[in-house]
Amino acid sequence: MGLPKLVAKLSNLNSTSRSKFEEEKKTDWQSYNSWLKKHPSALDRFQKMMSKAEGKKIAVFLDYDGTLSPIVSDPEIAYMTDEMRSVVHEVGCCFPTSIISGRSRDKLDNIYYAGSHGMDIMAPSQALRIKDSKYHSKAVDRRIQKSLKERTTAIEGVKIEDNKFCLSVHFRNVSDEDLSTLEEHVNSILEEHPYFRLTSGKKVLEIRPPVNWDKGHALEYLLNSLGLAGSSDVLPIYIGDDVSDEDAFELIHHKRQGYSIIVTSEPRETWASHSLYDTTEVMLFLEYLAKWKKSVLAS
Numbered sequence: 001m002g003l004p005k006l007v008a009k010l011s012n013l014n015s016t017s018r019s020k021f022e023e024e025k026k027t028d029w030q031s032y033n034s035w036l037k038k039h040p041s042a043l044d045r046f047q048k049m050m051s052k053a054e055g056k057k058i059a060v061f062l063d064y065d066g067t068l069s070p071i072v073s074d075p076e077i078a079y080m081t082d083e084m085r086s087v088v089h090e091v092g093c094c095f096p097t098s099i100i101s102g103r104s105r106d107k108l109d110n111i112y113y114a115g116s117h118g119m120d121i122m123a124p125s126q127a128l129r130i131k132d133s134k135y136h137s138k139a140v141d142r143r144i145q146k147s148l149k150e151r152t153t154a155i156e157g158v159k160i161e162d163n164k165f166c167l168s169v170h171f172r173n174v175s176d177e178d179l180s181t182l183e184e185h186v187n188s189i190l191e192e193h194p195y196f197r198l199t200s201g202k203k204v205l206e207i208r209p210p211v212n213w214d215k216g217h218a219l220e221y222l223l224n225s226l227g228l229a230g231s232s233d234v235l236p237i238y239i240g241d242d243v244s245d246e247d248a249f250e251l252i253h254h255k256r257q258g259y260s261i262i263v264t265s266e267p268r269e270t271w272a273s274h275s276l277y278d279t280t281e282v283m284l285f286l287e288y289l290a291k292w293k294k295s296v297l298a299s
């Protein structure tokens, strides 16, 4: 089966702009196209989606890695392209826009920020504080980080990233033979610190504090802080690519208000209603959104 028209066009576009470090996509087009029937492309459905948006207050929520920046082998070189940065800025001028990331807030540089999977939130003009602050002391428990580094030092390719309120243990560059040893070390550390919990994402294990707080809570919190909660004329649009984004997708699904868009080049079990193939499609979608707003204002 050939590439769908739009994706083929984007693949050409990609070949010039894709970084050589970017993860290679292995799409099985037959299953992807049948999955698309349940989670249609937000580009193909753009007009239909926006027909329900007229007169509503749109709020945009964006994940960072895999959504605004392609997945690359080294988290330190996961950048937004200049084009993406500029379109995110443009969208930010049209709608309240937030970035909700697993990274710590200091590594993000846009608009509203929610770092550490939403556990650390900051708005441009005011600091937003999550009421439950007792977890902070545990979240910054450096002993975990120290033990992790000591125990995994012999495993080639492990990268431990301090995200302030959570620790990311990257294994993208670890060989398959070493994976079970790494897992054993991580589990042994969690046994010593049972109040922390383990989650996982794209080739990453994440050690989080014992707080019932995730990207879904962050989405609700931001809507509240923006004065947009509890109103039927608000339309949140959330775009994300990883397991941690599912909490926000699920919230939107249960509220039956707004659009949840998963970024994936493979069929995935998801709460998201719509999909985009990759970061290039995310960029196009954001461009469409900004243009749509301008056309509504002009009419």
Ligand SMILES: O=P(O)(O)OC[C@H]1O[C@H](O[C@H]2O[C@H](CO)[C@@H](O)[C@H](O)[C@H]2O)[C@H](O)[C@@H](O)[C@@H]1O
Pocket: 063, 064, 065, 066, 069, 070, 071, 072, 073, 074, 075, 076, 078, 100, 101, 102, 103, 161, 163, 168, 170, 172, 201, 202, 203, 204, 206, 242, 244
């Ligand atoms: O919520 P996000 O903004 O998507 O953050 C989730 C994690 O993203 C980063 O790791 C992922 O992207 C890296 C760069 O492309 C990639 O090398 C890694 O394998 C992915 O898991 C980030 O480094 C983590 O701290 C975030 O928790």
